[in-house]
Amino acid sequence: MKSAFSSSARLGCIAVLALAALASACAPAVPAKPPPQPATLAELMQRPAERALVEGIRHYDEGQYTQAEVQLRKALAAGLADPRDRASAHKLLAFITCTSERLADCAAEFTAARAADPHFQLSRSESGHPVWGPIYRLTLAP
DSSP: OOOSSOHHHHHHHHHHHHHHHHHHHHSOOOOOOOOOOOOOHHHHTTSHHHHHHHHHHHHHHTTOHHHHHHHHHHHHHHTOSSHHHHHHHHHHHHHHHHHTTOHHHHHHHHHHHHHHOTTOOOOHHHHTOTTTHHHHHHHHOO
């Protein structure tokens, strides 16, 4: 039985395929879309959740833990967009609740921080803290 394609027809098909491959290799590459620019601080401060987080951090740094807790909870309730920001809010809430001897709440905040950001972890000095370090390490156990 003879093939439906003659030798010259097969060579013609191969030549067309080769030219198509060459043409596609020479086609200009579509430029990659640049990543979106991160929001500026001014833009972030227009968002209620992020503004509350900044206020919570400020109060925490000033030792005003009651006001810090209010603002951090407000930030979480308002829906912080970035998982790392949610983890940071939970971390500070863990510190506040641990130092006020609400240890179950402290553990829950560390667990929530890890749920918000699976890469969350305390620094070496934070994890070595005598009050919240042991609670944090307990939340790491499987």
